[in-house]
Amino acid sequence: MKANCWYGKHDLRVEEVPDPQILNTRDAIVKVTSTAICGSDLHLYNAYIPSLERGDILGHEFMGEVVEVGSDVKNLSVGDRVVVPFPIACGSCAACMSGLWSLCENSNPNAWMAEKLWGHSPAGLFGYSHMLGGYAGGQAEYARVPFADVGPLKIPDGLTDEQVLFLSDIFPTGYMGAEMCNITPGDVIAVWGAGPVGQFAIASAKMLGAERVIAIDRFPYRLRMALSKAGATDIINYEETDVYEALLEMTGGRGPDSCIDAVGMEAHAPNLMYGVDRAKQSMMLETDRPLALRQAIRACKNGGTISVIGVYGGFIDKFPMGAIVNRSLTLKSGQCHVHRYLKPLLERIVRGEIDPSFVITHRLPLSEAPRGYEMFLNKDDGCEKVVLKASNGFAVSPSMSAAS
Amino acid sequence: MQTHTQDQLVRGVSWFGIGIGLGAAVARFAATRGSRHVTLKTSVTIRKEPAEIYQFWRDFRNLPRFMSHVASVSETSTGHLRWRGKGPAGRPLTWEAEIVADRPNERIAWRSLEGALLPNHGAVLLRRAPQGRGTEVHLTVGFEPPGGALAAKVVRLFEGIPEQRLNNDLRRLKQILETGDVVRSDASIHRGLHAARPSSTKELSEVEGTVRS
Numbered sequence: 001m002k003a004n005c006w007y008g009k010h011d012l013r014v015e016e017v018p019d020p021q022i023l024n025t026r027d028a029i030v031k032v033t034s035t036a037i038c039g040s041d042l043h044l045y046n047a048y049i050p051s052l053e054r055g056d057i058l059g060h061e062f063m064g065e066v067v068e069v070g071s072d073v074k075n076l077s078v079g080d081r082v083v084v085p086f087p088i089a090c091g092s093c094a095a096c097m098s099g100l101w102s103l104c105e106n107s108n109p110n111a112w113m114a115e116k117l118w119g120h121s122p123a124g125l126f127g128y129s130h131m132l133g134g135y136a137g138g139q140a141e142y143a144r145v146p147f148a149d150v151g152p153l154k155i156p157d158g159l160t161d162e163q164v165l166f167l168s169d170i171f172p173t174g175y176m177g178a179e180m181c182n183i184t185p186g187d188v189i190a191v192w193g194a195g196p197v198g199q200f201a202i203a204s205a206k207m208l209g210a211e212r213v214i215a216i217d218r219f220p221y222r223l224r225m226a227l228s229k230a231g232a233t234d235i236i237n238y239e240e241t242d243v244y245e246a247l248l249e250m251t252g253g254r255g256p257d258s259c260i261d262a263v264g265m266e267a268h269a270p271n272l273m274y275g276v277d278r279a280k281q282s283m284m285l286e287t288d289r290p291l292a293l294r295q296a297i298r299a300c301k302n303g304g305t306i307s308v309i310g311v312y313g314g315f316i317d318k319f320p321m322g323a324i325v326n327r328s329l330t331l332k333s334g335q336c337h338v339h340r341y342l343k344p345l346l347e348r349i350v351r352g353e354i355d356p357s358f359v360i361t362h363r364l365p366l367s368e369a370p371r372g373y374e375m376f377l378n379k380d381d382g383c384e385k386v387v388l389k390a391s392n393g394f395a396v397s398p399s400m401s402a403a404s
Numbered sequence: 405m406q407t408h409t410q411d412q413l414v415r416g417v418s419w420f421g422i423g424i425g426l427g428a429a430v431a432r433f434a435a436t437r438g439s440r441h442v443t444l445k446t447s448v449t450i451r452k453e454p455a456e457i458y459q460f461w462r463d464f465r466n467l468p469r470f471m472s473h474v475a476s477v478s479e480t481s482t483g484h485l486r487w488r489g490k491g492p493a494g495r496p497l498t499w500e501a502e503i504v505a506d507r508p509n510e511r512i513a514w515r516s517l518e519g520a521l522l523p524n525h526g527a528v529l530l531r532r533a534p535q536g537r538g539t540e541v542h543l544t545v546g547f548e549p550p551g552g553a554l555a556a557k558v559v560r561l562f563e564g565i566p567e568q569r570l571n572n573d574l575r576r577l578k579q580i581l582e583t584g585d586v587v588r589s590d591a592s593i594h595r596g597l598h599a600a601r602p603s604s605t606k607e608l609s610e611v612e613g614t615v616r617s
C-alpha cells in the first residue's frame with residue numbers, strides 16, 4: 001500500500017510499504033478513505049518530538065471502512081464505516097475505566113521510554129513516535145487499529161467523511177479544551193491559536209454557553225474564520241495589538257474567566273522573547289516555546305482556569321508559577337480523551353448543531369501529503385486544514401484537489 | 405531487545421538536551437555488581453483479584469508469555485521447575501529450581517537448585533491495592549554471580565536484565581491479564597530497530613507470538 005512516511009525534518013515520502021496485518025485478536029484493519037494533517041503532525045514534521053525513526057508512517061486523524069477484523073472483535077463487521085480515535089485505549093485498565101482514555105495503561109508497548117522523559121507513560125498514539133508506541137499512522141491506504149472493539153465509532157448513513165472525520169481528534173480536542181473551562185453563563189473565554197484546534201475550542205466554548213469568545217492569532221484569514229464560522233465574538237491580531245491590554249479592555253479589567261492555549265510548543269511572537277525562546281530551543285536549553293501559554297496565564301482573571309490543549313513535549317523556561325500560586329489559577333491539560341466525546345459529539349453533528357467540515361480548506365490525494373504539510377506549516381494559500389483522500393477505491397478528481 | 409530501544413531513547417533524550425540518563429535501574433545494577441549479589445525489584449498494579457494473578461503465575465508455564473529472558477518453564481517429575489533462559493545468539497541456558505514458598509493469593513518464591521551455573525532466586529508478592537484499585541504485584545529477582553571465566557559469560561547474559569527489563573515483563577503480565585494478550589505495535593514486535601510501519605509477511609514469520617486472526 002501507499003503511506004506517508006517520515007524521513008527527517010521536512011522530509012516526507014509517500015512510498016510503497018507492506019499492507020498491515022492483524023497482530024492481536026482485538027485488531028481490525030481499516031481501509032482509509034479520509035485522513036487529515038494535524039498541528040501535532042507539524043511538531044513531528046519540524047522534528048520537535050523525539051524518538052521518530054526514518055520510515056515511520058505518520059497520521060492520527062483517519063477514518064474508513066473495516067476490511068478485516070480479529071477473532072475477538074465482535075462489535076464491528078467488514079464493511080462498517082468507522083472513525084478512529086487517535087489515542088489507542090484498551091478499555092479495561094484503571095485509566096480507561098475512569099474515562100482517561102489517552103492515559104491507557106496498556107496501549108504503549110514502549111511505555112518505559114515515555115517514563116524516562118515524563119515519569120509515567122500515557123497511552124500509545126497512532127503515528128506519533130516510538131516513545132508513544134511505535135504504531136504506524138493513518139496517512140496510508142490501510143491502517144491496523146488495535147483494540148478495535150473499544151475505539152472505532154460506527155458512522156450512520158447520510159453523513160459525509162468530511163462531516164465526521166474530525167471526531168478522530170480536533171473536534172473532541174477543542175471541545176475538551178472548552179469543557180475544562182467549566183463555563184458558566186456570562187463567561188468570557190480567550191483562545192490562543194485560530195488553527196483547526198482553536199476553531200473547535202471556540203465553537204465548543206460557544207456551545208457550552210460562553211458569553212464572549214475571543215480568538216487570538218496573527219493570520220487574518222484564520223481570525224476571519226473564527227468570527228464567521230466558529231462563532232468567535234471578538235478577535236485580536238497579536239501582531240497589531242497588545243494582547244494583554246486588549247483583553248483587559250474587553251473585560252473591564254477583569255481578564256478572561258478562562259484562557260485556552262490552542263497553540264502549543266511552537267508558539268510565535270512578534271517580540272524579543274520569541275528570539276530568546278527560539279535560541280534556547282535550538283541550543284536545547286528548553287524544548288518548547290511557551291509564548292502563548294505565558295501570555296494566557298498573565299491575562300487570565302484571578303481564580304480563573306488555563307486550559308492547555310496545545311501540545312508541549314518537554315521542558316519550558318520562565319514559567320510564571322508566581323502568577324498561578326498568588327492568583328489562585330488552575331491549570332488543566334491533557335491529550336484529548338477522545339473516546340469520551342465520540343458519541344455525544346456525533347449526536348451534535350447529527351442534530352445539525354455543528355458541521356465540523358467548516359475548517360477544511362484543502363483536499364489533496366494522499367500522494368501529495370508532503371505538499372500538504374508544507375502548505376499547512378507555512379499557512380500558504382489560506383491553508384487551515386488539509387484532508388488527504390487515500391487513492392484506493394476513491395477517485396480524486398482534479399476539481400477535488402483544488403482549494404475550495 | 406533493549407539495546408536498540410535504549411539507543412533510541414538516548415538519542416531522543418540527548419536531543420532533549422537533558423541528562424536524564426538511563427534511569428536508576430541501570431545505576432543500581434552497576435552499583436550492586438561489585439558486591440556480586442544482584443537484586444532487582446519492580447512492581448505494577450493490575451486491575452484483577454489477587455487470586456487470578458496468583459493462579460496465572462503459579463502455572464509457571466505462563467511465564468515465557470511475558471518474561472523476555474525466559475524461553476520455557478516446565479515442572480519436572482520431582483515437582484521442581486526446569487527453566488530455559490534465552491541466551492545470547494539463541495544459546496539456551498537451563499537450570500532447575502524449587503518453590504520455596506507458596507502462599508495462595510499472596511506470595512510465591514523460588515530458588516535455583518545446587519548446580520545452577522548462575523544461582524538465582526525470585527519472589528512475587530501480591531498485595532491488594534486500596535479501594536478497588538486492583539492488586540499490586542511486587543517482583544524481586546536475585547542473582548549470585550559465581551567467579552570464573554565461564555561464569556563471567558553467564559553474568560553477561562543477565563546484564564541485559566536491569567529493573568527496566570523486569571518492569572517491562574510485569575507490564576506485559578498486566579497487558580495479558582487486563583486485555584487478554586501482549587500488546588503489539590508495528591515497531592515493538594521486532595527485537596531490532598524497525599520503523600513504525602507494517603512488516604512484510606516474511607518479516608512477520610520471524611516474529612514470535614504474533615497472532616493471525
Ligand SMILES: NC(=O)c1ccc[n+]([C@@H]2O[C@H](COP(=O)([O-])OP(=O)(O)OC[C@H]3O[C@@H](n4cnc5c(N)ncnc54)[C@H](O)[C@@H]3O)[C@@H](O)[C@H]2O)c1
Pocket residue numbers: 038039040041042043169170173192193194195196197198216217218219222238262263264265266267268269291292308309310311312334335336384
Ligand atoms: N491535546 C490534544 O489532544 C491535541 C490534539 C490535537 C492537536 N493538539 C495541539 O494543538 C495545537 C494546535 O493545533 P492546530 O492543528 O490548530 O495547529 P496550527 O499550527 O494550525 O495552529 C496553531 C495556531 O497558533 C497560532 N499561534 C502561534 N503563536 C501564537 C501566539 N503566540 N499567540 C496566538 N496564536 C499563536 C498560529 O498562527 C496558528 O494559527 C498544536 O500544538 C497541536 O499539537 C493537541
Ligand SMILES: [Zn+2]
Pocket residue numbers: 038039040041060061086169170
Ligand atoms: Zn492531532
Ligand SMILES: [Zn+2]
Pocket residue numbers: 089090091092093094095096097103104105106107
Ligand atoms: Zn486502557
